[in-house]
Amino acid sequence: MKTLNAIFDAWLDELKMIVKDEGVMLFFLFLPIGYPLIYSWIYNNEVAREVPVVLIDNSHSAKSREFAQKYDASPDVCIAYRSGNMAEAKSLIGRGEAFGIIYIPHDFDKSLGRHTQAHISVYCDMSYMLAYKAIYQTATAVSSEMGSTDVAPLLFEEVPIFNVTGGYGNFIIPGVVILIIQQALLLGVGMIAGTRREKLRYGRALRDQEWKISGMIGHSLAYLMLFSVMLAWITLIVPRIFGFVSLVHGPTLFHFLVPYLLACIFFAITVSSFVRYRESVMLIVVFTSLPMLFLCGLSWPLSNISGFWQGISYAFPSTFGVRGFVRMSSMGAELADVEHEYLGLWIQTIIYFLISCTIYQLRGRFFYKNQDSTTK
Amino acid sequence: MRELFVREIHILLIHPIYLICMVVMPLFVTFFFTSLMEEGVPTDIPIGIVDLDQTTTTRKLTRMVDAFQSTKVAAHYPTMAEARHAIQKNEIYGFILFPKDMTSDMLAFRQPKMSFYYSSTSMTAGSLIYKDMKTVCTLAAAGVGQGVMQAKGMTPEQIKATLQPIALDTHLIGNPWASYNIYLCFMLIPGTILLLIFLVTVYSLGIEIKFRMRRENDRDNKGWLEMAHGDFGMAIFTKILPQTIVFICVFILVYSYLFGWLHFPHPGGFWRIMLLTTLGVISAQGFGVFIFGLIPSMRMAMSVSSLWGVLSFSMAGTAFPIFAMDAPLQSISWMFPMRHYYLIYQLCILNTYPLTDVLIDIFAMLSLAFLPLLVIKRIEHAFVNYEYEP
Numbered sequence: 001m002k003t004l005n006a007i008f009d010a011w012l013d014e015l016k017m018i019v020k021d022e023g024v025m026l027f028f029l030f031l032p033i034g035y036p037l038i039y040s041w042i043y044n045n046e047v048a049r050e051v052p053v054v055l056i057d058n059s060h061s062a063k064s065r066e067f068a069q070k071y072d073a074s075p076d077v078c079i080a081y082r083s084g085n086m087a088e089a090k091s092l093i094g095r096g097e098a099f100g101i102i103y104i105p106h107d108f109d110k111s112l113g114r115h116t117q118a119h120i121s122v123y124c125d126m127s128y129m130l131a132y133k134a135i136y137q138t139a140t141a142v143s144s145e146m147g148s149t150d151v152a153p154l155l156f157e158e159v160p161i162f163n164v165t166g167g168y169g170n171f172i173i174p175g176v177v178i179l180i181i182q183q184a185l186l187l188g189v190g191m192i193a194g195t196r197r198e199k200l201r202y203g204r205a206l207r208d209q210e211w212k213i214s215g216m217i218g219h220s221l222a223y224l225m226l227f228s229v230m231l232a233w234i235t236l237i238v239p240r241i242f243g244f245v246s247l248v249h250g251p252t253l254f255h256f257l258v259p260y261l262l263a264c265i266f267f268a269i270t271v272s273s274f275v276r277y278r279e280s281v282m283l284i285v286v287f288t289s290l291p292m293l294f295l296c297g298l299s300w301p302l303s304n305i306s307g308f309w310q311g312i313s314y315a316f317p318s319t320f321g322v323r324g325f326v327r328m329s330s331m332g333a334e335l336a337d338v339e340h341e342y343l344g345l346w347i348q349t350i351i352y353f354l355i356s357c358t359i360y361q362l363r364g365r366f367f368y369k370n371q372d373s374t375t376k
Numbered sequence: 377m378r379e380l381f382v383r384e385i386h387i388l389l390i391h392p393i394y395l396i397c398m399v400v401m402p403l404f405v406t407f408f409f410t411s412l413m414e415e416g417v418p419t420d421i422p423i424g425i426v427d428l429d430q431t432t433t434t435r436k437l438t439r440m441v442d443a444f445q446s447t448k449v450a451a452h453y454p455t456m457a458e459a460r461h462a463i464q465k466n467e468i469y470g471f472i473l474f475p476k477d478m479t480s481d482m483l484a485f486r487q488p489k490m491s492f493y494y495s496s497t498s499m500t501a502g503s504l505i506y507k508d509m510k511t512v513c514t515l516a517a518a519g520v521g522q523g524v525m526q527a528k529g530m531t532p533e534q535i536k537a538t539l540q541p542i543a544l545d546t547h548l549i550g551n552p553w554a555s556y557n558i559y560l561c562f563m564l565i566p567g568t569i570l571l572l573i574f575l576v577t578v579y580s581l582g583i584e585i586k587f588r589m590r591r592e593n594d595r596d597n598k599g600w601l602e603m604a605h606g607d608f609g610m611a612i613f614t615k616i617l618p619q620t621i622v623f624i625c626v627f628i629l630v631y632s633y634l635f636g637w638l639h640f641p642h643p644g645g646f647w648r649i650m651l652l653t654t655l656g657v658i659s660a661q662g663f664g665v666f667i668f669g670l671i672p673s674m675r676m677a678m679s680v681s682s683l684w685g686v687l688s689f690s691m692a693g694t695a696f697p698i699f700a701m702d703a704p705l706q707s708i709s710w711m712f713p714m715r716h717y718y719l720i721y722q723l724c725i726l727n728t729y730p731l732t733d734v735l736i737d738i739f740a741m742l743s744l745a746f747l748p749l750l751v752i753k754r755i756e757h758a759f760v761n762y763e764y765e766p
Contacts, residue, residue: 094729
């Protein structure tokens with residue numbers, strides 16, 4: 001009973017501390033609520049349409065005009081300029097008015113008529129990936145369509161599954177939002193720990209139970225409470241607002257996200273113990289966000305990440321969380337399909353829980369020892 | 377002024393957080409990203425085969441797709457459902473389906489249909505296997521008549537012309553290897569460093585107020601403002617200047633690794649790189665000071681800076697182009713130094729367009745660098761009244 005009271009007191013205390021601290025409120029409320037909205041807005045258009053391209057047609061034939069017409073008809077690109085020479089086309093790209101050049105040489109029609117291979121040149125810069133994709137893939141599609149013979153012995157069909165729109169938002173947002181939860185926890189818990197440490201240095205007394213395990217459980221419950229709501233917002237509501245692919249099943253999601261949230265909370269408590277000043281945590285956490293996103297295997301395929309980095313990535317809950325959630329949300333995977341990640345999250349939860357308990361025990365002993373010495 | 381300069385260097389040396397954020401983190405991030413993507417392009421991405429036909433033709437096609445650079449046949453699956461399940465388990469990223477009786481239908485001119493399924497849930501992997509699988513399917517369809525054509529006595533050029541009448545010559549400017557390393561690292565590494573510049577600038581200004589409140593000031597026991605003889609603008613300038621020098625040196629170190637060691641393409645040349653670096657650093661610092669001036673609370677200013685910095689990665693427009701975003705976002709993107717940085721890099725360093733093409737971006741970066749002039753008074757007011765809220 002006394003333990004339960006202690007846990008309840010710590011929980012209430014933590015909530016009060018969170019609410020009074022506007023920096024922590026920023027991370028606990030604005031970050032999980034606002035960031036997914038901002039990111040979804042940025043990628044809301046999903047694809048790049050009507051990318052402007054310069055066409056240099058030196059062939060002036062019916063076939064080249066047919067190519068230009070079909071190319072322009074594609075939704076992904078639009079022939080914004082027709083130029084007579086390369087220099088002018090290049091300067092258009094330099095001014096940012098176009099993103100690629102299609103060059104049809106003078107012997108295009110002649111080659112086709114003579115039954116030799118005709119060439120079309122595509123000049124594009126890979127710096128803007130979706131623009132490059134649009135320009136190049138449209139050129140490929142048009143050229144193969146124009147060149148196809150009347151009767152093909154074998155037909156083929158391309159079927160995109162799971163991310164049927166091929167949209168960029170669909171691909172990146174599920175991963176990013178799950179990572180945001182971990183970062184928000186790291187930042188918020190780190191700040192609170194820093195504040196506590198600074199208060200200690202000022203000699204302000206802390207309550208008894210803050211440094212006991214019951215205190216830790218109370219604090220964790222406070223975070224659990226807040227972030228369950230945030231997770232529900234992120235995983236269930238945000239995809240529906242923006243129309244992202246969301247194939248999650250309620251119970252599966254719940255079973256998966258509980259260990260994720262617990263692992264994040266205990267991970268945050270572990271990391272926060274290494275924080276001296278409140279602000280240092282922000283510097284370190286913000287900087288590691290992007291590397292962590294890459295280690296999840298979303299942008300760069302998992303099969304191509306070296307064993308060394310994969311090993312390091314296993315320390316972070318977001319690695320397993322993002323992978324599992326993306327598969328469940330974008331691909332409709334069941335819990336059995338993400339078994340590896342699920343087990344990983346539970347193992348992390350247990351390990352970080354034990355470490356947090358140890359820290360609280362040690363800290364508590366340190367604190368009580370100090371207090372005894374000052375009162376004597 | 378010299379005293380202030382020395383004082384600032386003393387601060388930078390004493391507190392390890394500066395060393396970590398200004399030197400260690402940029403170097404770590406450089407090493408991390410370049411080693412993560414050192415392959416350049418992901419190769420041997422696992423795919424599956426669902427072969428319901430089991431003939432020499434399909435086995436030949438399987439070997440062909442395995443031989444391609446981007447794909448590797450990881451497993452064969454008996455049914456389509458199992459292959460789809462394997463994608464959900466992240467064992468493969470796509471699969472090719474050969475329908476039953478494909479070869480016999482093909483020879484009897486019944487036009488069978490083979491299909492390939494690819495998952496764009498990981499967009500990089502999805503696009504690469506799409507490219508390879510489509511090539512294989514096109515070759516398969518086209519190659520059927522190849523034997524007949526050879527028997528008829530057509531030359532290889534004629535066969536090529538029949539199979540693919542219009543060929544595309546792709547000229548990937550600046551990055552002919554289509555290396556993701558080159559393409560992404562120039563957004564990721566400078567983006568992270570600019571983010572760190574935001575944070576360090578705001579932190580170093582805020583910490584002055586914090587220390588003044590706690591009276592933990594410098595060894596000469598003179599206050600920061602007193603040393604500047606009341607000229608607050610000079611105080612901020614001499615505070616930021618050593619950091620500018622350190623950051624430019626760090627950038628030079630990072631670039632000598634990227635350009636010198638890893639031989640990333642940079643036809644634009646050394647002086648343009650130096651110009652871009654200087655502009656990047658001062659615009660990021662200027663923006664950081666401006667944010668601190670708007671919100672003199674260190675905690676809030678750091679939060680806003682980190683928000684701005686992390687959004688810069690998206691606002692640079694590399695992965696998702698800015699012209700494809702909604703109009704308000706396109707306007708806001710002008711306020712991000714990273715956006716201008718990347719644009720100038722792409723046009724003037726990766727390609728060799730004249731600097732006049734990016735004059736407006738240079739101007740934008742200079743404006744960001746001089747934004748602090750608007751907020752000097754506010755920072756002075758905050759400092760003098762030391763309004764630090766713990």
